[in-house]
Amino acid sequence: YVIIDDFWPAEYAQAMRDAILALHKVDGLAPNRVSLATSAGPLVLTKPHVFEADMHDKTAQALCPLFADFLDNADAFQTALAQRLPALKLVPAGRQSRTVKLQFNEGGGAFPWHYDNPSRPNARRLTILTYLNPDWAPGDGGELELLPFLGEPTRIEPRMNRVLLFLADELLHKVIPAVQRRMVFTLWLDGEATNTDDVVHLKVKHLNPDAIPLLTGSPLQRSVSRAVYSDLYEESLRACFGADSADLRKALALHRAHVKALLQNQALADFVAELKSRRPF
Numbered sequence: 001y002v003i004i005d006d007f008w009p010a011e012y013a014q015a016m017r018d019a020i021l022a023l024h025k026v027d028g029l030a031p032n033r034v035s036l037a038t039s040a041g042p043l044v045l046t047k048p049h050v051f052e053a054d055m056h057d058k059t060a061q062a063l064c065p066l067f068a069d070f071l072d073n074a075d076a077f078q079t080a081l082a083q084r085l086p087a088l089k090l091v092p093a094g095r096q097s098r099t100v101k102l103q104f105n106e107g108g109g110a111f112p113w114h115y116d117n118p119s120r121p122n123a124r125r126l127t128i129l130t131y132l133n134p135d136w137a138p139g140d141g142g143e144l145e146l147l148p149f150l151g152e153p154t155r156i157e158p159r160m161n162r163v164l165l166f167l168a169d170e171l172l173h174k175v176i177p178a179v180q181r182r183m184v185f186t187l188w189l190d191g192e193a194t195n196t197d198d199v200v201h202l203k204v205k206h207l208n209p210d211a212i213p214l215l216t217g218s219p220l221q222r223s224v225s226r227a228v229y230s231d232l233y234e235e236s237l238r239a240c241f242g243a244d245s246a247d248l249r250k251a252l253a254l255h256r257a258h259v260k261a262l263l264q265n266q267a268l269a270d271f272v273a274e275l276k277s278r279r280p281f
């Protein structure tokens with residue numbers, strides 16, 4: 001990941017913050033809803049105290065010209081990034097290859113551990129967050145925590161005009177509950193080669209310690225992440241959905257079913273035990 005402070009011209013960052021606040025005032029942000037596929041059909045969960053707008057949405061465009069313009073006119077920025085980061089194989093241009101999301105949280109709003117690109121059909125390769133909180137102070141919460149696979153976690157403070165870039169399909173992260181209101185603008189750029197067969201399907205040849213360096217540097221890690229970090233996933237689901245809510249029970253049940261299915265394969269279960277033993281904490 002990369003952190004760049006004072007990324008945007010100061011007046012533009014302030015205008016971005018004002019635009020999100022204005023959208024919040026006219027109820028232009030909707031509760032965060034995530035739809036998860038289950039054997040019984042889609043399951044929709046709502047993250048409490050997290051409000052969002054996706055700028056591909058026509059209503060959001062009408063209410064928020066600054067970010068509608070950003071979405072329309074980000075080709076030059078996207079092309080420049082694609083050229084400077086060729087290894088990422090970013091789609092070089094095109095409104096449909098990027099997502100602009102505005103987010104506002106307060107009163108405990110949090111995100112559990114996740115990858116921004118969990119698997120197909122998602123095509124995101126790069127996450128670019130812009131934090132827009134001039135008054136942020138320790139104790140306000142809302143830090144982003146990054147967890148490189150089998151590495152040490154890092155906490156990032158959501159300070160004004162701080163931009164954070166990381167790989168959408170390779171970096172596990174969560175948001176600590178926000179005590180004070182907190183605003184973020186997220187830009188996701190799609191890749192030309194995300195979720196190819198070789199990073200989606202874990203194979204028998206990967207189930208040994210020699211393959212660990214491959215997992216730590218590849219989206220393949222997603223196949224085993226929930227099992228390796230099961231305790232952390234559960235703790236973060238509680239922080240997000242509240243200690244005792246219907247959505248927490250559903251999210252926990254889904255998480256546990258996923259882990260159980262993985263561990264039914266003995267070779268995989270042994271490998272997960274090995275990976276767990278290599279966690280530094």
Ligand SMILES: O=C(O)CCC(=O)C(=O)O
Nearest residue numbers: 111116129144175184186
């Ligand atoms: O709010 C943040 O800092 C990050 C939010 C996030 O992880 C997401 O929208 O996927």
Ligand SMILES: [Fe+2]
Nearest residue numbers: 114115116173
């Ligand atoms: Fe995320």
